[in-house]
Amino acid sequence: xxxxxxxxxxxxxxxxxxxxxxxxxxxxxxxxxxxxxxxxxxxxxxxxxxxxxxxxxxxxxxxxxxxxxxxxxxxxxxxxxxxxxxxxxxxxxxxxxxxxxxxx
Numbered sequence: 711x712x713x714x715x716x717x718x719x720x721x722x723x724x725x726x727x728x729x730x731x732x733x734x735x736x737x738x739x740x741x742x743x744x745x746x747x748x749x750x751x752x753x754x755x756x757x758x759x760x761x762x763x764x765x766x767x768x769x770x771x772x773x774x775x776x777x778x779x780x781x782x783x784x785x786x787x788x789x790x791x792x793x794x795x796x797x798x799x800x801x802x803x804x805x806x807x808x809x810x811x812x813x814x
Contacts, residue, residue, distance in 0.1 A: 712750055712753070713750060716743070716746050716747055716750055719743060719746070720743055720747075723737060723739065723740060723743060741791075741794075741795050744787060744790065744791050744794075744795075745791070747783075747787055748784060748787050748788065748791065751780045751781075751783045751784040751787065752784060754776060754780040755776075755777055755780045755781055755784065757776075758773050758774075758776040758777040758780065759777060761773045762774070762777070
């Protein structure tokens with residue numbers, strides 16, 4: 711259900727982004743969609759690890775596969791988040807400091 715909610719929000723974002731440029735300037739929540747997706751992956755890893763520790767009626771190999779699969783998504787989305795949002799912010803801050811230094 712969480713996955714469905716996140717995908718509805720994600721596809722709504724993409725639909726609005728495909729609209730007129732007047733709409734696109736109000737779309738500032740892509741970063742938060744990425745955070746929601748990463749939170750979903752963390753919860754899936756925790757549930758998979760919990761099932762491995764405490765046991766579950768589901769096949770054991772599928773729990774291991776779930777933990778590995780969700781961990782890989784978490785890693786990839788974490789890399790995307792870092793590259794898209796953290797490094798961009800750091801580059802902007804560095805550029806602003808450089809520009810201030812040039813002025814003075």
